[in-house]
Amino acid sequence: MSTFGIRLAAATAERGPFCVGIDPHASLLEAWGLSDDVAGLESFALGVVEAVAPHCSVVKPQSAFYERFGSRGVAVLERVISESRAAGALVLLDIKRGDIGSTSQAYADAYLDPASPLASDAVTVSPYLGFGSLLPFVETATRFDAGLFVLAATSNKEGPEFQQAVTTDEFGGRGVAATVLEHLRALNGEAVPLGSFGAVVGATLEDDRGLDFAFNGPVLAPGFGEQGGTVQDVRRIFGTAASRVLPSSSRGVLRLGPDPVAMRDAVLRTNDELRALTGPGS
Numbered sequence: 197m198s199t200f201g202i203r204l205a206a207a208t209a210e211r212g213p214f215c216v217g218i219d220p221h222a223s224l225l226e227a228w229g230l231s232d233d234v235a236g237l238e239s240f241a242l243g244v245v246e247a248v249a250p251h252c253s254v255v256k257p258q259s260a261f262y263e264r265f266g267s268r269g270v271a272v273l274e275r276v277i278s279e280s281r282a283a284g285a286l287v288l289l290d291i292k293r294g295d296i297g298s299t300s301q302a303y304a305d306a307y308l309d310p311a312s313p314l315a316s317d318a319v320t321v322s323p324y325l326g327f328g329s330l331l332p333f334v335e336t337a338t339r340f341d342a343g344l345f346v347l348a349a350t351s352n353k354e355g356p357e358f359q360q361a362v363t364t365d366e367f368g369g370r371g372v373a374a375t376v377l378e379h380l381r382a383l384n385g386e387a388v389p390l391g392s393f394g395a396v397v398g399a400t401l402e403d404d405r406g407l408d409f410a411f412n413g414p415v416l417a418p419g420f421g422e423q424g425g426t427v428q429d430v431r432r433i434f435g436t437a438a439s440r441v442l443p444s445s446s447r448g449v450l451r452l453g454p455d456p457v458a459m460r461d462a463v464l465r466t467n468d469e470l471r472a473l474t475g476p477g478s
């Protein structure tokens with residue numbers, strides 16, 4: 197298999213960069229006329245997969261919405277992963293995990309080893325225990341041609357309290373988010389066309405926060421749609437790096453269901469808008 201970076205570049209070139217979140221909120225199950233139980237979860241999640249996975253490059257199921265139903269919910273998540281991949285979409289599983297190294301290894305095995313029923317193309321991880329604590333994820337992703345997206349500057353308004361804190365000189369004297377991007381730059385090196393180690397940077401940021409996005413990896417930009425992020429925000433925040441950005445929306449697409457055509461058309465339309473933003477002559 198080729199690296200995640202190569203697969204992602206090919207998928208976005210073919211289908212566009214828009215990433216669809218598959219987040220079965222209780223309120224959405226109700227809006228779709230479904231029960232807030234495993235049967236409702238299954239109808240919702242697999243309905244979304246059928247509508248969007250053949251048309252977008254990446255889907256991003258949020259694990260929490262499946263875990264709340266226990267093992268039967270996780271079984272639905274396993275089907276979301278396998279059926280999305282069968283439809284040609286890459287699966288970025290949003291788990292935001294991170295722990296001491298030995299436990300991170302267990303998480304990495306659970307989500308990145310192809311032998312696991314939850315194996316995905318990439319996962320989100322949290323660097324709160326120090327970037328080095330993510331080494332098991334990095335090694336496992338490298339071994340299995342998977343990808344990582346490390347939280348850097350998240351879309352929520354509470355993020356800056358920690359993410360803009362400045363490290364001591366011993367650790368570079370930079371903001372925490374900038375430190376994450378610097379580590380990613382080292383991991384991606386000169387990978388062509390793109391490294392497999394990405395950052396999470398919200399599409400809601402008021403400015404680029406002085407971050408250097410030239411780390412040769414992809415950027416997951418949640419907060420697009422429901423949280424207020426727009427196509428223009430992607431250009432404003434990321435500038436010339438916009439071509440490596442995966443703007444991601446969950447509720448903004450899911451609210452259009454259960455009509456599969458409305459969800460599919462939103463994916464196709466958004467990809468057209470994003471391509472116009474980053475394509476030749478833009």
Ligand SMILES: O=c1ccn([C@@H]2O[C@H](COP(=O)(O)O)[C@@H](O)[C@H]2O)c(=O)[nH]1
Nearest residue numbers: 258350351352418419422423445446447
């Ligand atoms: O900074 C972040 C990181 C992750 N998320 C996740 O993305 C979706 C957003 O859902 P919307 O319905 O489009 O608001 C959700 O799964 C979050 O956990 C984020 O919002 N911000």
